């Protein structure tokens with residue numbers, strides 16, 4: 136009986152300590168930073184979006200809170216990185232190749248999306 140009580144308490148504590156956003160952790164954001172900047176998995180993001188993710192002539196700013204292709208949610212970012220973006224002549228740019236043109240695992244896609252999501256919401 137005492138064991139059951141302890142187990143119940145432990146489960147309750149673990150649930151109470153859930154991170155703010157359960158879909159990713161600090162470790163995955165750090166891994167996403169490395170992918171974005173090409174130190175891991177041959178990530179190419181910074182080449183087009185700029186080392187500070189503030190955009191270049193080739194690709195939009197990802198940290199200004201403005202989104203051209205969706206709502207800026209984590210799910211939108213995961214989807215966009217996975218599939219890329221078709222060319223939009225009205226935006227004056229070529230499209231984005233899926234995963235920036237390299238092969239990322241789904242875990243790496245989620246990490247780089249967690250990094251972009253976090254950067255696009257400073258202080259949150």
Ligand code: HEC
Pocket residue numbers: 171178179180181182183184193194195197201202203204205212215216220222223226227228229230231232234235236247248251
């Ligand atoms: C070859 C250049 C290129 C590379 C490499 C690239 N992107 Fe992009 N990305 C673009 C372009 C161009 C667009 C937007 C096209 C448009 O809407 O006109 C875009 C759009 C996006 C968007 C949506 C922005 C919005 O406002 O809707 C996200 C998020 C994004 N990229 C993340 C990434 C990440 C993360 C990586 C690395 C895995 C990456 N991109 C690599 C060119 C690139």
